[in-house]
Amino acid sequence: MNISEVAKKTGLSSKAIRFYEEKGLVTPPLRGENGYRHYAATQLEELTLLRQARQVGFTLEECRELVVLFHDEHRHSAEVKQRTLQKVAEIEVHIRDLQAMRDRLAALAQACPGDDSADCPIINDLAGCCRGAGHRG
Template structure:
């Protein structure tokens, strides 16, 4: 099956499939006599798996690990569980961070007169020489 067919079935753009091959996320498929890539059912399964994993927010390296586990019948579910738990925490941290930002933004929006005047609490706040808040907990990226 050609790449466009694989793209249709997997839900990934052909470009992305080639990209995944270029970074060794998937193994290069067989080539037809004319040089075209030929995909098998197994390949499609991997691509679908990757699409789903990406939708769940896993990055490429995490997908690499997941895919290894997926393909490995000797896996222990605990390993998978660990990976996904880590991801969950990661997402939680991200949400907390965004929620903080959200609250700050809401305060700004509430404080601004929202009229034709030049006076603006938002500008004042952003211009105020706020301390360079050293983040209070470990610096995770």
């Protein structure tokens, strides 16, 4: 398969495929006499794994580790599960942080009159202790 075919099958752009190759996340494809890459099923599986792992939040380094595990015939599913549960825990922390940000912004928006006055509780709050009352500049 050429890079265009692989891009269609994996849902990745040609640029992303080349990026993953440059980072060493994909087994280097064979090259024809014309210099074009020729991809096999192995690269297709690696690239699909990378795309899907990135979609659920794994970092590039974590993806590298998953590709290594993908090729390890002696891997233990317990290790993959542990990495996945760790990612779930990280995502849960991120969700809590985002919810706190949302709640703060909603409270600020609620406190703001949203009229023609210069007084803005949102700006005052975000500026914190460093701005005096009525200071504009």
